Amino acid sequence: MKLRHVATETKWEDLIDHGYIAVFHETGSQVLRRDGFQHNRKLRSGGAYDDVAIKAVVDETLAALTENDSKSLKEQMDSLKLGMTDVETEVEAKPGAAAA
Secondary structure: OOOOOOOOOOOOOOOOOOOEEEEOOOOOOOOEEOOOOOOOOOOOOOOOOOOHHHHHHHHHHHHHHOOOOOOOHHHHHHHHHHHHHHHHHHOOOOOOOOOO
16 A cells, blocks of 8 residues: 655645545555545544544445455555554543644
């Protein structure tokens, strides 16, 4: 799995392309897209700081993988899913951390 950066600048008012995320299969096909997922207006309500929204992204991605898909990609997603609680604990353990 690789992180892709789209250099195109977007406007703050754009709740679709500004802060969207997309998950791609190793074949290059898009598995899912969440518009505005990292946009400040959506972070805690259906976005990147919303545990339910994060779980939905992981679950939908895993469901999109078929038995014929690469086991390594599925293992990476399983690892990401298991590691989510470690990240949440680490963030919560830092008193005085800046909030978004």
